Amino acid sequence: MQPESAVNSIRLFSGFARGSLKLILRGNRIYWTWLAFLGALIVSGALAYSQQVQIGLGLTAMRDQVSWGFYIGNFTFLVGVAAAAVVLVIPAYVYNWKPIREIVIYGELLAISAITMCLLFVLVDIGRPDRFWHLIPPFGFLNFPSSILAWDVLVLNLYFVLNLSVATHILYRAFHGKPYIKKLVVPLVLLSVPMAVGIHTVTAFLLNGLAARPYWNSSILAPQFLASAFF
Amino acid sequence: MSDTEKPSRRMFTASATAAFAGMVLTACGPKRLYEVPKQKLKTSIAEMERRYKEQFGKDIEVSDQGPLPGVHFAYALDISRCIGCRRCVYACVAENNQSRDPQIQWIRVFSMEKEKGVDFTHADPYYNPPKVPEEGHFYVPVSCQQCENPPCTKVCPTGATWAEKDGIVVIDYDWCIGCRYCMAACPYGARHFNWKAPTIPENEINTQTHYLGNRPRPKGVVEKCTFCIQRAREGRYPACVEVCPVGARKFGNLLDPDSEIRYIIEHKRVLVLKEELNTVPRFFYFYAT
Numbered sequence: 284m285q286p287e288s289a290v291n292s293i294r295l296f297s298g299f300a301r302g303s304l305k306l307i308l309r310g311n312r313i314y315w316t317w318l319a320f321l322g323a324l325i326v327s328g329a330l331a332y333s334q335q336v337q338i339g340l341g342l343t344a345m346r347d348q349v350s351w352g353f354y355i356g357n358f359t360f361l362v363g364v365a366a367a368a369v370v371l372v373i374p375a376y377v378y379n380w381k382p383i384r385e386i387v388i389y390g391e392l393l394a395i396s397a398i399t400m401c402l403l404f405v406l407v408d409i410g411r412p413d414r415f416w417h418l419i420p421p422f423g424f425l426n427f428p429s430s431i432l433a434w435d436v437l438v439l440n441l442y443f444v445l446n447l448s449v450a451t452h453i454l455y456r457a458f459h460g461k462p463y464i465k466k467l468v469v470p471l472v473l474l475s476v477p478m479a480v481g482i483h484t485v486t487a488f489l490l491n492g493l494a495a496r497p498y499w500n501s502s503i504l505a506p507q508f509l510a511s512a513f514f
Numbered sequence: 515m516s517d518t519e520k521p522s523r524r525m526f527t528a529s530a531t532a533a534f535a536g537m538v539l540t541a542c543g544p545k546r547l548y549e550v551p552k553q554k555l556k557t558s559i560a561e562m563e564r565r566y567k568e569q570f571g572k573d574i575e576v577s578d579q580g581p582l583p584g585v586h587f588a589y590a591l592d593i594s595r596c597i598g599c600r601r602c603v604y605a606c607v608a609e610n611n612q613s614r615d616p617q618i619q620w621i622r623v624f625s626m627e628k629e630k631g632v633d634f635t636h637a638d639p640y641y642n643p644p645k646v647p648e649e650g651h652f653y654v655p656v657s658c659q660q661c662e663n664p665p666c667t668k669v670c671p672t673g674a675t676w677a678e679k680d681g682i683v684v685i686d687y688d689w690c691i692g693c694r695y696c697m698a699a700c701p702y703g704a705r706h707f708n709w710k711a712p713t714i715p716e717n718e719i720n721t722q723t724h725y726l727g728n729r730p731r732p733k734g735v736v737e738k739c740t741f742c743i744q745r746a747r748e749g750r751y752p753a754c755v756e757v758c759p760v761g762a763r764k765f766g767n768l769l770d771p772d773s774e775i776r777y778i779i780e781h782k783r784v785l786v787l788k789e790e791l792n793t794v795p796r797f798f799y800f801y802a803t
Contacts, residue, residue, distance in 0.1 A: 339733050340692075341616060341709030350697040350707060410692020410707065410734030417672045417691050424546060424673045432671040432695050494665060494791045495701035 299458045332407055340410055354408035358401050359508075362486045365397035365442070367512040369479040372472055387472060391450040394479075398443045431489045438485050442478050445471060483508050547686040547725065548676055559725055566730060570719055577724045579747040581680035587741050588681070588768040588796040589752075590778045591655060593632075594803045595762035598623055598646040598653030602754035602763065606657075609742060609753035610728040611720050613712030620706065620739040621657040621754065628652055632785070632799075657754075658683060658704035658739035659787065659795035666696035666705060675736075681768070681796050682741050684726035690735040697736060701788050705738045741765070768796065778802075 310318075335342045345352045371390040375383040406412055417423035418436055427433040449471050456463040487505035494500050550558060559576045566574040603621045612618040625641035626633060628650050637654070647653065664683050667675050674689040675696060697705045711733040723729040724744035731737050742752035746765075755763040766775035775798075778784065782800040 339708070339710035346709065347697065347703065347706050350694045405693075408693070410694070410736075411690065411732075414689070414691045417674075417689055426671050426673045430669050430671045430695070432669065432693065436671065490698075492669070493699050495699055 295459065296455070299455050302458055303454070335407070336412070340408075351408070354404050358404040358408070359486055359490075361397045361401045361404065362439075362482055363508065363512045365394045365401065366479040366483040366509075368393035368397065369446070369475050370513060372476055388450060388453050391446050391453075391472075391475075394446045394475075395443065395450060398439060398446070401439060402443070431485065431492050434485050435482075435489055438478070438482050442475070442482050445475055445478060449475065479512075480509060483512055546673060546689045548673060548689075555725075562725065562729065570716060570730070572716065572719060572721060574719070574721045574723055574729070576729050577722075577744055577747075579724065579744075581678050581682075582747060584767075584769055586681045586768040586796075587660070587746055588766065588775045588779075588798065589660070589741065590764040590775055590784070590798045590800055592762040592764070592802045593652060593654060593799050594801045595760045596623075596653045596655060597760055597762075598625060598641070598648075598651070599759065601757045601759060602655060605753040605757035606739070608718065609720055609745075610740075611714055611723070611730050612737075613708065613710075613714065613731075614718075615713045616710050618706045618708070618712065618737070620704070620737075621655050622703065623653050623655045625651050625653055632787075654799065655754075656702055656704070656787070657797075658741075659702050659793065659797040660739075660741060662794035662796060663792060665699040665701070665791075665793060669695045669699045671695065678726070678743075680747070682726075682743050682746070683738075684740055684743065685736060685738065686726070687729070687731050687735050687737070692734040692736065694736065701791050701793060705736050707736050708733050 343352060343354075368390040371383075372387050374380065375387055406415065409415070418425055418433075425433045425436065427437070449468060452468060453463045484505045487508040490496070490499040491501070491504045547555070547558070555578055559578050562576050563574060566572075566576075600623050603619050603623060606612070606621050607614070607619055610620065612620065622639045623641075624634065624637035624639050625648070626637045630636050632654060641648070641651075660677075660681055660683055662677075662681070664677055667677060667683060671693060672689060672691055674691070675683065675685045677683045692707065694707055697707060708731055712731055714730065719730070720728060722744060724740075724747070727740040727743035742750075742754075745752055751765055752763075755765045764774050764778060766773040768775060770776065778800055779798060782802055784798045784800045786795040786798060
């Protein structure tokens, strides 16, 4: 790439970022009330979390007998939401029906926010968030492929990066009034469909692979997770 | 290049690159206690002892005794003798520096009905009669089964728990991220989490500790029975074996054909818990009488 064109693309991207920010900050009273409401929820969550960091996970009333609770339950649910959002893509491409393709971008955006929430739920569930880097080689050690949780860490982050790049590309091109590059987007979108199946199956296997829990340890769990994502 | 010459730019670049690569390699080097070399382990342990001195105002000795060759520990518990007094539970708490508030106990004693046999769906870990043993009941203490095929170590995403060469499943408290996947994977409920900062009265701390065993734990990590690794590797019995008033608990070397544990396995009616899960416990229950 020529230096001038590199500078140019940086300028174009920062224009896109600033423009998007301007669009986000524009809205009527109802919009701002809604944002304030969501902001209040986020602040209360952050306050509760800071207390949890100080006192410990005992604050959640989880105990040794039930050591995974609301957090992991929500994590599993949101993986389903993220997968379902992209599963929307299937009819768009299988039936080759144009109007529904416009929805794909919303599916991608929903998937991004759902995955973000998934990762945050895992983060608040672990007892030592300060040691999160222990998972990331080469600084840490990822017990792959033995631990299904290691698989989940990989697949969720890949899925997140994939959806983030597709959505950013489409929005970026749309912002500058250009159509997105088909050769780039279509393969990635088609890849995101098996990946959506993948994140849900791996999350099912996370619970599935535990012989210690008879109700989880059944072969129906992964298909059941997928079925609930479709509906 | 002679000493009088100024270092060339190439030399400088090369040595700077080498220094940086060395720094990165050190940063990427082993940090888990599982793989630290002997020499680095010594410095890690000195650092632990310094930290504990600061925290508790007391000299706490952290041993780095490794597994003994030709030793494979195993445990046997005589169900027909156990009276359910829970002395083992509290001896374990005292020996292994378990938190008093919130309470953590590595041994759970289940009260079961003689009519139903060993049946965990009808077992009560919270029995509290004025006197034990109760009529028509028997007792099954459960702690870590030190499986030969442990499901807990397989699921750990950071490799913070593993089975030692002498069969003891241990946890690196400085590497555990507290995700509790191992607790979900353990069929015996043997793993316990520090839901809050553990507290131990200063005069009750056991100062004889092991780096993979009973050294004080921080908040937010998992812990469990280690067959009293700090005692077993010194050739002593675990605290629960010593305290049992009826001699229901037996401990020894599985590889020694003359050991008590081998005699029990070869001559008594022996069972392991949840055999169908293929965890291959090294904790045997038996009926001596």
